[in-house]
Amino acid sequence: MPSGGYQDVVNKLEALKAQFVARVVVELDDNVAKLHAVEGNAAGIRTLKQGYEWLHRLAGSAGTFGFQALGSQARKLEETLKQVVEMDSDDLSGLLATVLDEDFYQRLDSLPDLLKADAGDCAIPLLQRAVAEPEDGALQRVDLISANDEVRRELEQGLSRYGYRVAVFDSPDGYRRDHASTGENLAALVADADLLDAVHGVVAELERHSDLPLVFVAHDESFDVRYRVADAGAGGFFTVPVDIPALADRIQQLNEEREERQGGKVLIVDDDDQLVEHYRLVLEAGGLEVVTVTHPPDVIRRLSEYRPDIVLMDIHMGDYSGINLARMIRFQPEWLGLPIIYLSSEQDRDEQISAIAEGADDFIEKPIRDHRLVKEVKARCVRARQLSKLASLDSLTGLLKHSLVKQELAKEFDRCRRYGLAAQVAMLDLDHFKRVNDSHGHAVGDVVIRALANLLRHRLRKTDIIGRYGGEEFVVILPDCSAEVAEEILQDVCGQFAGLVFAGDGEEFQVTLSAGVASLRNFASAEAALNAADEALYQRKRAGRNGVTLYQSQDPNHRDDQETGA
Amino acid sequence: MAELKRIMYVEDEPDIRAVAELALVSVGGFEVMLCESGEDALARVDGFQPDLILLDVMMPRLDGPETLQALRQKPGLAEVPVAFMTAKVQSSEVESYKALGAIDVIAKPFDPMTLSDKVQGIWDQHVG
Numbered sequence: 146m147p148s149g150g151y152q153d154v155v156n157k158l159e160a161l162k163a164q165f166v167a168r169v170v171v172e173l174d175d176n177v178a179k180l181h182a183v184e185g186n187a188a189g190i191r192t193l194k195q196g197y198e199w200l201h202r203l204a205g206s207a208g209t210f211g212f213q214a215l216g217s218q219a220r221k222l223e224e225t226l227k228q229v230v231e232m233d234s235d236d237l238s239g240l241l242a243t244v245l246d247e248d249f250y251q252r253l254d255s256l257p258d259l260l261k262a263d264a265g266d267c268a269i270p271l272l273q274r275a276v277a278e279p280e281d282g283a284l285q286r287v288d289l290i291s292a293n294d295e296v297r298r299e300l301e302q303g304l305s306r307y308g309y310r311v312a313v314f315d316s317p318d319g320y321r322r323d324h325a326s327t328g329e330n331l332a333a334l335v336a337d338a339d340l341l342d343a344v345h346g347v348v349a350e351l352e353r354h355s356d357l358p359l360v361f362v363a364h365d366e367s368f369d370v371r372y373r374v375a376d377a378g379a380g381g382f383f384t385v386p387v388d389i390p391a392l393a394d395r396i397q398q399l400n401e402e403r404e405e406r407q408g409g410k411v412l413i414v415d416d417d418d419q420l421v422e423h424y425r426l427v428l429e430a431g432g433l434e435v436v437t438v439t440h441p442p443d444v445i446r447r448l449s450e451y452r453p454d455i456v457l458m459d460i461h462m463g464d465y466s467g468i469n470l471a472r473m474i475r476f477q478p479e480w481l482g483l484p485i486i487y488l489s490s491e492q493d494r495d496e497q498i499s500a501i502a503e504g505a506d507d508f509i510e511k512p513i514r515d516h517r518l519v520k521e522v523k524a525r526c527v528r529a530r531q532l533s534k535l536a537s538l539d540s541l542t543g544l545l546k547h548s549l550v551k552q553e554l555a556k557e558f559d560r561c562r563r564y565g566l567a568a569q570v571a572m573l574d575l576d577h578f579k580r581v582n583d584s585h586g587h588a589v590g591d592v593v594i595r596a597l598a599n600l601l602r603h604r605l606r607k608t609d610i611i612g613r614y615g616g617e618e619f620v621v622i623l624p625d626c627s628a629e630v631a632e633e634i635l636q637d638v639c640g641q642f643a644g645l646v647f648a649g650d651g652e653e654f655q656v657t658l659s660a661g662v663a664s665l666r667n668f669a670s671a672e673a674a675l676n677a678a679d680e681a682l683y684q685r686k687r688a689g690r691n692g693v694t695l696y697q698s699q700d701p702n703h704r705d706d707q708e709t710g711a
Numbered sequence: 712m713a714e715l716k717r718i719m720y721v722e723d724e725p726d727i728r729a730v731a732e733l734a735l736v737s738v739g740g741f742e743v744m745l746c747e748s749g750e751d752a753l754a755r756v757d758g759f760q761p762d763l764i765l766l767d768v769m770m771p772r773l774d775g776p777e778t779l780q781a782l783r784q785k786p787g788l789a790e791v792p793v794a795f796m797t798a799k800v801q802s803s804e805v806e807s808y809k810a811l812g813a814i815d816v817i818a819k820p821f822d823p824m825t826l827s828d829k830v831q832g833i834w835d836q837h838v839g
Binding site: 153154157158161164165198201202204205206207208209210216220 | 724726727729730733737738769771798819820821823824
């Protein structure tokens with residue numbers, strides 16, 4: 146063996162295997178649910194095709210990693226679906242009913258158990274991840290252009306503390322020449338306002354997607370400079386020396402806004418098959434995700450499976466009235482806030498208004514030009530997302546609210562039970578935070594809290610869940626993660642956070658952070674795990690703060706020692 | 712006897728590409744170019760000049776047999792040995808793949824520790 150030796154290859158294989166497991170666990174949940182949603186519904190042919198492709202990939206890769214039973218069951222399911230996918234039958238519903246029978250779903254539902262059983266056999270190690278790796282192994286990047294050495298150094302250091310990878314350039318020409326051709330993971334371009342015109346030119350030339358957040362910094366804060374920066378389409382302006390927490394915060398906000406503008410999930414309810422198909426194609430071409438319902442009685446089930454941002458509904462559908470369906474949807478409290486938009490040829494304004502009065506939110510008149518439809522639907526999706534975010538996110542930090550963190554924790558707890566995986570929950574608390582508020586005021590205290598929220602967002606993976614539990618307390622849920630790795634990651638967060646310098650009343654100060662960690666699977670309930678994390682946090686506070694403590698059970702029979710066994 | 716050094720591996724599934732890289736590079740010591748699609752392979756094959764091409768059969772858009780056909784049209788590639796990688800290895804199918812111009816068929820899933828030996832074996836038998 147040429148390089149690294151046998152053990153090296155085995156280790157690398159194990160790591161790949163662990164990545165595979167972590168991904169398949171998520172994919173299984175998603176795809177099994179989607180395939181159940183199709184049950185006998187001819188409109189689901191696209192979902193079936195996707196399911197078929199997914200099963201094909203799973204069948205191909207599972208065996209490679211030693212999951213023989215999982216691979217061969219996936220292969221059988223793939224072959225079952227193949228008949229449907231390759232068939233151009235007039236009676237698709239009839240065919241679906243015979244193929245997607247009880248046996249099919251039973252076998253489909255057995256996949257998670259097969260994964261678990263095989264994983265038990267070959268002792269899958271937990272997902273080994275680098276400490277500062279948000280996801281897909283790539284940190285979010287900020288490109289920085291300034292001719293000033295000091296500005297470059299300060300911003301590079303400051304932003305990397307927030308978990309950004311900073312690519313530094315000393316001139317727009319250098320940027321044009323050297324910059325990696327990809328805009329992937331690019332969170333923002335930060336540049337010196339002295340170079341405004343040249344930077345603007347390069348950005349236009351590189352055809353960077355027009356929505357890339359652009360931020361300028363300047364020594365000069367005159368009206369003229371600010372105006373020209375605004376004219377260049379910038380999303381932020383900061384004077385030197387730059388307030389780093391505020392800059393990181395602005396970059397975060399700009400990226401959230403950018404994310405909100407993208408995509409959207411639409412459920413179309415209409416009994417006209419061809420029209421529905423047309424809308425679907427138009428909206429999908431416009432970058433939206435679409436699920437259709439042509440049989441109105443399915444609507445409630447589809448809603449809970451798909452959880453769309455908005456519903457587009459025809460008013461008159463054979464035996465069914467859209468108005469009654471809207472009213473029926475509103476029977477369920479969870480759909481009270483869901484925007485329902487009528488899509489109808491009704492042109493009488495009075496009729497439209499009375500339809501809206503009956504539980505829908507808006508009216509789009511048919512016929513409508515395709516590009517108008519995309520615009521109208523997109524705008525409503527953005528609005529709907531913003532509203533639902535407002536309802537579920539903490540307004541100061543943009544993290545999950547208390548009640549939702551607990552919901553997520555309960556979900557993760559069940560998932561770990563089902564798949565025999567490890568996950569950690571951590572409680573975090575700012576040290577001596579009252580002193581910050583007392584000496585610098587609540588506005589400065591809020592900056593500190595937001596800084597921690599932003600730091601957590603960048604240091605953790607997208608699949609990790611972060612919530613503000615109250616006051617200066619945070620909860621973090623780390624799926625597919627051992628206690629040791631969690632400790633390492635949070636220790637790193639503590640170190641980074643302690644290094645941030647805040648400004649209050651002409652005086653600079655730093656704040657430290659304590660954390661307690663508990664393993665979900667060592668406890669009988671999500672609640673108990675959270676209490677243990679809180680207990681560990683308390684121990685940390687007593688032991689001198691500024692760091693991480695893992696929960697240690699007092700009971701010698703407790704399973705703490707089996708933590709990394711998997 | 713020609714020596715097998717450079718292998719092009721065309722596979723749409725990233726997991727399998729990663730394992731194949733380990734198997735062929737770390738275990739086998741070959742020089743390997745990984746391609747994620749038939750199109751990708753067609754675009755990069757000239758720059759790499761492989762001794763042997765391993766093709767996944769079922770890929771979206773250009774599948775294995777189509778990729779093989781397109782490769783054969785390229786100057787200098789009419790004769791390059793190609794083996795298919797597939798889960799379906801009934802003997803009738805193996806024969807039909809060979810009829811398309813493949814020298815052999817390798818069964819998936821493969822064992823990462825022995826894939827290189829298998830590939831070398833095929834090479835020795837058909838080419839070397």
